[in-house]
Amino acid sequence: MATDATSKKRGVLFDVDGTLIDSSYFHAMAWWQAFRREGLDVEMSAIHRRVGMGGDRLIQSLVPEPSEDLQENLKSSHSAVFSTFWPSLRTFESARDLLAACSEAGLAVGLASSAQDRDLEVSRRLLDAGSSIDAWTSSNDAKESKPAPDILEACLEKLNLSPEDVVFVGDAVWDVKAGSAIGVPVIALTCGGISEAELRDAGAAEVYDNPRHLLENLENSLIGKLI
Structure with a gap:
């Protein structure tokens, strides 16, 4: 979903789980329980190393030649278990302030999330960022999941921006x-649990501890160069 098409010329895309919401380990736990239910x-x-991938890719990387039924059972179980953690989810410190600062600086703000609609709605309520967010995506907006770029392209389309106009903030390889x-x-x-070394090896241009750390260094970051 999205608000009306933005006229802003530059923007910032944000991953949600593990970047703005402290949820990566809850996802790992939910997948672990899902696997256990299937005797795996x-x-x-x-x-945990694979959280941030789409569920299909995560399963295929951990289970040799999973059947379609097994994949569907695992994804359904993960979704059911993760929903029990909703009351425990929290935003990272200054996540809302970071979104507001980007918006107030004249940048379009997009949530480039591949979460299921119902999980994303919970996250958006927790963020309570209101008009700071110009557009958002869910798993329904992408054919291929990360590390494919489909979800970023979908968010860019909703913001009417091009890759050269934006920076992406995430927590996973x-x-x-x-x-x-x-x-x-x-x-x-690094607040999603992946080390700075791994993120830099993957090609990250800059690495910060969490949203608060990025906000404190916003002017000198890549985001600051867009403003």
């Missing part, structure tokens, strides 16, 4: 790869 013993650390695929520079945050 998958290490939590292996799951898959975010960095998605941005790189279409030439969008990526600012990575």
Whole structure:
């Protein structure tokens, strides 16, 4: 979904889970329980490394030749378990302020999320960012999931912007790869649990601890160069 087409000439795209919302480990737990329900013993650390991929890619990278029924059962179980964690979800410190600062500086703000609609709605309510957000996407907006760039392209289309007009802020290696695929520079945050070294090795242009750390350095960041 989106608001009316923005006339802003530059913008910032934000991943949501693990970037603005402290949810990466809840997703790892939900997938772990989903695998267990199907009799599959998958290490939590292996799951966490893949959070940020689409569910289909995550499953295929951890389960040899999964059947369609198994994939659907796993995704359904993950969704059901993750919903039980909704009351525990919190925004990272200064996430709302970061969105507001970008908007007030004249930049279009897009949530380039591949979450399911109902999970994204929970996140948007938690962010409570109102008019600071110009557009957002969900899993329904992309044919291929990250690290494919489909969700970024969908968000760009809603903002009426081109890759050279934006910066993408994410927390996972898959975010960095998605941005790189279409030439969008990526600012990575380590608050999703991935190390600075891994994010830089993947191609992140800048790395900060969390939204507060990025906000404190906004003027000197890639976002500051857009303003």
